[in-house]
Amino acid sequence: MADKTLFITGASSGIGAATARAAVQAGWNVGLMARSADKLEALAGELGDKARALPGDATDLAQQEEAVAATVEAFGGLDAAFANAGMGISKPGTEQGDPEEWRKVVDLNIMALLYTARAALPELKKxxxxxxxxxxxxxxxxxxxxxxGATKWFVHGYAGNMSEEMRDWGGRCTVIAPGMVNTAFFDEPKPDKIQPEDVADAVVFALNQRETADVREVFVMPRG
Incomplete structure (x- = not known):
């Protein structure tokens, strides 16, 4: 387990940072990508030699490819990639919504996720x-x-399609489906909702399954 490596986008805070901590505790190396260089460096410093800070924009395919390559160079290979970067919408609905905001949401929630898969798959296949x-x-x-919500319907559909594609070469794909999570995603704290650490535990649970098990979805809801 100590030789396994995970690449994470949106790694500087919230679910991404919590997953980095949980993965390192479970014995994984982590490549950490996000736009916030200061937060990434602080997190990598906290995690030590098993982490690399890789500042960059997940909506740029070339930057994701460079980050994956740097992760592989640092740790010798790639065993998993977590396409986690995402954002919500401040002006909901179609009639009252902001088309510029829609573009940003699609770029991050859909295109950046596709870029993570595109950049990581050649290494994951190995x-x-x-x-x-x-x-x-x-x-x-x-x-x-x-x-x-519609962008996340895409993610769930794509995850199922990737599960079918990746099984041909022995790979696995898991979608983590949390309800409301207490992160900076929301303007007000949500202490009674799912914590980032809860989602991180779900990610590590899926990653650490034996080769005979293919966990395709983990659905996590708050108790409160």
């Missing part, structure tokens, strides 16, 4: 690796007018 995607409870039910 080790029969694992692709993990951050979905949402919003991608499992219809919410009136939710464009954010």
């Amino acid at each position: 080790r029969k690796g694992h692709l993990v995607l951050t979905g949402s409870a919003a991608g499992k039910r219809h919410i009136a007018g939710s464009i954010y």
Whole structure:
């Protein structure tokens, strides 16, 4: 386990940072990508030699490719990639929504996720690796007018399609579907909802399954 390596986007805070901590505790090396260089460096410093800070924009395919290559160079290979970067919408609905905001949400929630898969798959194939995607409870039910939810429906559909594709060469794909998570995603703290560490535990659970098990979805809801 100590030789396994995980690449994470959106790694500077929230679910991404919590997953980095949980993965290192479980014996993984981590390549950490996000736009916030200061936060990434602080997190990598906290985690030590098993982490590399890789500042960059997940919506840029070339930057993701460079980050994956740097992770492989640092640790000798890639066993898993976690496409976690994402954002919500401040002006919900279609009629009242902001088309510029829609473009940003699609670029990050969909295109950046596809770029993670595109950049990581050549390396994952070498080790029969694992692709993990951050979905949402919003991608499992219809919410009136939710464009954010529609982007997560894409993630869930794509995850199923990738599971079928990756099984041909021994790989696995898992979508993590949390309900409301207490992160900076929301303007107000949500202490009674899912904590980032809860989602991180779900990611590590999926990654650490034996080769005979293919966990395709983990659905996590708050108790409160």
